[in-house]
Amino acid sequence: MEYVNCNLCGSSEYKIIHKGLKDEEGTDLKKRYASSSNTIGNDQIVQCKNCGLKYVNPRLMDDEIVNAYSEGSDELFVSQVRGRELTFSKALKKIEKYSSKGNILDIGTAGGSFLKVAKDKGWEVHGVEPNKWLCEWGKKNYGINIKQGTIFDNDFKKESFDVVTLWDVLEHVTDPKKTLEESNKLLKQEGLLVVNYPDIGSLVSRLMGKRWIFLLSVHLYYFDKKTIRKMLEKTGFEVIKMKKHFQSLSLWYLVYRMKAYNKFLYRLGNKIVNTLHLNNFLIPYWLGQTLVIAKKK
Numbered sequence: 001m002e003y004v005n006c007n008l009c010g011s012s013e014y015k016i017i018h019k020g021l022k023d024e025e026g027t028d029l030k031k032r033y034a035s036s037s038n039t040i041g042n043d044q045i046v047q048c049k050n051c052g053l054k055y056v057n058p059r060l061m062d063d064e065i066v067n068a069y070s071e072g073s074d075e076l077f078v079s080q081v082r083g084r085e086l087t088f089s090k091a092l093k094k095i096e097k098y099s100s101k102g103n104i105l106d107i108g109t110a111g112g113s114f115l116k117v118a119k120d121k122g123w124e125v126h127g128v129e130p131n132k133w134l135c136e137w138g139k140k141n142y143g144i145n146i147k148q149g150t151i152f153d154n155d156f157k158k159e160s161f162d163v164v165t166l167w168d169v170l171e172h173v174t175d176p177k178k179t180l181e182e183s184n185k186l187l188k189q190e191g192l193l194v195v196n197y198p199d200i201g202s203l204v205s206r207l208m209g210k211r212w213i214f215l216l217s218v219h220l221y222y223f224d225k226k227t228i229r230k231m232l233e234k235t236g237f238e239v240i241k242m243k244k245h246f247q248s249l250s251l252w253y254l255v256y257r258m259k260a261y262n263k264f265l266y267r268l269g270n271k272i273v274n275t276l277h278l279n280n281f282l283i284p285y286w287l288g289q290t291l292v293i294a295k296k297k
């Protein structure tokens, strides 16, 4: 484990806001860092005394985290593919209000569901994903070429993309600031950056407290509207839109997620869903996910 300074302002001064919960799967890193990890946060979350950013501290070493993401398979992700495609086709329509069709880079693209949707609509698509298994899955099922690695391993041309997207990614990376700076370099002048993140300042997060569904072991950073805006402004962007972002998941998956919180409700839910054949029923849900559209300054 290592202690890290605030990623937004560099300060080492913080106060503890969550002491962390019991972690049943924490020892298996590959499982913990799977794209659809279900592990409830067991880590200590702190808040920077200077700028207010909330983040996990101390945490595992950077290379341990990246390595854990690279290995392992993620069949659970596959079970959510239809829901993801639906969510992304709605999101793409929002993006198309602000950008004409061109080329998109999706960072941390998982199996490439967003790129599949964008490709079908005539965009030129590129993706980066650390997990080898998901890269292969995307190639095989969508015919999309996904580069395996992090955004720092890329050889893309500077200022070559119209849109860069980070779907549920920024809260996972070890260095969001550097990730956004790199995204900025790859974007054309006035290019669009699209980020979706779970907002810890949202009413639902404040009401749920320690039970908030996005307090997961894989999340290293917890942004709110103020800190995400500061982070984007600091890395060369101007925020043009912030709004609620509904995502769709199959009912089966939502019931599965319940397992980590309440075994009885999980078993009951599972039984109902199976009896009524509702496994693939898609439901939109909102628990604080926020979509930010920003422009390169």
Ligand SMILES: [Zn+2]
Pocket (backbone or CB within 6 Å): 006, 007, 008, 009, 010, 011, 048, 049, 050, 051, 052, 053
């Ligand atoms: Zn700070």
